[in-house]
Amino acid sequence: MKTVIIKYNAGNVQSVMYALDRIGVNYLWTDDETEIRSADRVIFPGVGEASTAMSYLREKGLDKVIPSLTQPVLGTCVGMQLMCRHSEENDTTCMGIFDIDVKRFQSSEYKVPHVGWNNIYNFKNGLTEGLNENSFMYFVHSYYAELSPYTVATCDYVQPFSAMLQKDNFYAAQFHTEISGKEGQRIIENFLKV
Structure with missing residues (x-):
């Protein structure tokens, strides 16, 4: 099985590589369209700022490639947000795979960004198979995807928001699956079996 990690202007790739190494998965880190299209599984991770990341994707043409993929694709953190329609972070037009918006947490009671372990619940897809309801995952974000028909797991911080999304093969x-312990690793393993 060929697994590709999409290379773009977003950090935290090393943690994803370590996570795949731990479960013995060979992978390629690339922004080459041919390599991405020929992969069996595509991982789209990210830490960073939405508009800068989208600029890089547009420059490489990946903003058109990623939404057209037909194999299973997993986006995490900023990767997930860029798969949505629009982000309030620097008023960024994203890829629109999920027809929802990404908004900034607004609160005078909670610290923003949301950093640390928090539980996810209301599972609705196969990536959470084997996880206990209310499993804890590691989050680092100031922006969130609103609840929608694509929501397949929920988290609460300031208000309920989408912890996980799914639409077709996307x-x-x-949260960061790659640094969320055994539960996050289970999600990666389940993704690789989809």
């Missing part, structure tokens, strides 16, 4: 998680 899967996404707001």
